[in-house]
Amino acid sequence: MQLRIFEWFSQTKQDGARSTAKDRMRNMLTHDRLELPAGRLESLEEELVAVVSRYFELDKDTTQFDLQQYERRASLIANFRLLRSKC
Amino acid sequence: MSGRVIVITSGKGGVGKTTASANIGVALATSGASVALVDMDIGLRNLDILMGLENRVVYNLVDVVEERCKLRQALVKDKKLPNLSLLPAAQTRDKSAVDADQMKALCEELKSMYDFVLVDSPAGIEQGFQNAVAGAEEAIVITTPEMSAVRDADRIIGLLEARKDEIKEYRLVLNRYRPTMVQNNDMMSVDDVLEILSVKLLGVVPEDEEIIVSTNKGEPVSGTDNVRSGLAYRNIAKRIRGEEVPIMDLEVKNPSWMSRIVSFFNPTVRV
Ligand SMILES: Nc1ncnc2c1ncn2[C@@H]1O[C@H](COP(=O)(O)OP(=O)(O)O)[C@@H](O)[C@H]1O
Ligand SMILES: [Mg+2]
Numbered sequence: 504m505q506l507r508i509f510e511w512f513s514q515t516k517q518d519g520a521r522s523t524a525k526d527r528m529r530n531m532l533t534h535d536r537l538e539l540p541a542g543r544l545e546s547l548e549e550e551l552v553a554v555v556s557r558y559f560e561l562d563k564d565t566t567q568f569d570l571q572q573y574e575r576r577a578s579l580i581a582n583f584r585l586l587r588s589k590c
Numbered sequence: 591m592s593g594r595v596i597v598i599t600s601g602k603g604g605v606g607k608t609t610a611s612a613n614i615g616v617a618l619a620t621s622g623a624s625v626a627l628v629d630m631d632i633g634l635r636n637l638d639i640l641m642g643l644e645n646r647v648v649y650n651l652v653d654v655v656e657e658r659c660k661l662r663q664a665l666v667k668d669k670k671l672p673n674l675s676l677l678p679a680a681q682t683r684d685k686s687a688v689d690a691d692q693m694k695a696l697c698e699e700l701k702s703m704y705d706f707v708l709v710d711s712p713a714g715i716e717q718g719f720q721n722a723v724a725g726a727e728e729a730i731v732i733t734t735p736e737m738s739a740v741r742d743a744d745r746i747i748g749l750l751e752a753r754k755d756e757i758k759e760y761r762l763v764l765n766r767y768r769p770t771m772v773q774n775n776d777m778m779s780v781d782d783v784l785e786i787l788s789v790k791l792l793g794v795v796p797e798d799e800e801i802i803v804s805t806n807k808g809e810p811v812s813g814t815d816n817v818r819s820g821l822a823y824r825n826i827a828k829r830i831r832g833e834e835v836p837i838m839d840l841e842v843k844n845p846s847w848m849s850r851i852v853s854f855f856n857p858t859v860r861v
Contacts, residue, residue: 519775524737525782531737532744532786575751575788 533570533577544570551581560586593624595697595707596830597726601742603713605734606765609801610823611710612640613812614730617827619674620813623705626665628696629679630722631712632687638678642669642808652680652687654696661699670813675704685717690724697725706830715745723753729760730792735767735778744787761792763826768797769840780837793826795819796840 534541548568555561567582598611608631615627629637632652638644649664654677661677668674677700680687700707711722723729729750733743743762750757764780771777778786780794798819804811811820812827818838825835 521772521775521777521779521782524778525786528737528740528778528786531741535741535744536748572788575747 529572533572536575537570537577544568548581552583555583557589559583559588562586591702591705593701593704593707594728595701595709595726596728596730597709597711597723598730598732599711599719599722599746600713600732600739601715601746602733602739605732605739606763606795607713607732608636608640608710609805609810610730610732610763610765610795610826611637611708612810613820613823614827614830615641615674615706615708616668616671616810617812617824618706618708618830619668619671620824621827621831622673623831624673624703625706625708626675626677626700626704628677628700628707628709630693630709630718632679632718633681633684634712635679635681637710638666638676639808640805640810641676643676643678644808647678650678650680651696652683655688655692661696685712685721688721690721693721693724695725701725715749719746719749723750723757727756727758729757730763731760731789732763732765733783734765735772735783740778740783740786747787747789760789762787762789763793763795764791765795766797767794767840791837792829793822794837794840795822795826796838 533539551568552561552563552566562584565582565584567580569580570577571580598607598614600607611627615625619625627637627641628651629635630651631637635650638647643666646666648666649659651664653659654661654664665675665677668676697707697709707725709722709726712718731743731746731750733739747760750760762784764783767780768777772779780791784791796818798811798817800811800814800817801819804814810823811817812823814820822838825838828835
């Protein structure tokens with residue numbers, strides 16, 4: 504009980520505007536730096552999935568498609584889990 | 591003598607460029623260096639007011655460039671610090687009155703006279719910005735922890751990166767920092783902003799009402815003891831001179847139980 508009260512007094516908000524701002528900021532700057540219009544990445548993903556799907560059966564649930572920043576440079580991280588080759 | 595030309599820039603207006611220029615200038619001069627402050631916000635002259643020198647301005651930067659007067663005639667000496675001078679902006683002209691080559695030549699001349707030449711840049715990324723960075727080898731990028739300011743700072747950093755040959759170093763000053771809001775997870779922290787921008791930190795300046803008081807008096811806070819923001823600017827000046835000074839501890843150590851209880855029952859009130 505004593506512990507619970509202590510926790511109650513020392514709690515800080517976990518889901519404040521801070522993490523929202525940080526996530527939005529990251530996403531915004533990734534697009535700004537590449538001059539990447541909204542939706543462009545999504546259409547690339549669609550096309551890539553279509554191309555790879557001509558060769559392989561994909562596990563669509565685990566497909567990973569993401570832009571990551573390192574020292575102000577973006578990397579495109581695409582990860583397709585392959586099930587089997589198509590003929 | 592060959593001094594260092596440092597441009598103070600931000601992209602967004604109103605984030606504290608002019609305040610930082612005045613305060614860093616005073617702090618550097620107080621520590622014994624000779625300093626020229628250059629107001630490049632042509633058409634929106636401010637730096638003379640913050641320095642309390644508005645009544646002493648006779649000539650301005652455009653007069654020098656257009657050869658209506660000698661550089662030395664346009665430089666206004668500080669009231670207290672004889673090794674600190676201001677080159678005021680023109681109030682009635684616009685940014686096209688000066689070009690990048692003229693600015694470069696002007697900075698060259700000032701560099702031969704002073705240890706530090708601090709150029710206060712206008713908001714924006716157009717000609718005014720290009721002119722302000724033209725003669726500089728170093729830059730201070732200033733932002734607040736707000737999203738729009740950080741976005742504009744990122745744009746400026748991109749432009750500085752593109753000038754790698756001229757701008758050898760740039761560092762960030764995070765202004766109007768509110769540790770209590772960060773602790774409540776309502777605002778981005780120093781580390782958040784540094785991580786997002788991938789930039790080196792020069793200093794953090796807290797939100798401080800004393801800044802407004804000092805602006806009204808025409809005496810920058812860095813010249814006053816016992817003021818937190820003034821100490822922050824003095825530390826920034828030391829880091830510019832190459833001293834290793836740890837970042838000021840801005841965390842709120844022990845928010846009182848009373849304030850916690852109040853904010854629990856009424857989340858919008860923070861004591
Ligand atoms: N750390 C601070 N705390 C409180 N007010 C500040 C702080 N820094 C700047 N200000 C205020 O913000 C306003 C804009 O500052 P200014 O230096 O003129 O910005 P800029 O030159 O970038 O347009 C001014 O009213 C100034 O007093
Ligand atoms: Mg200004």
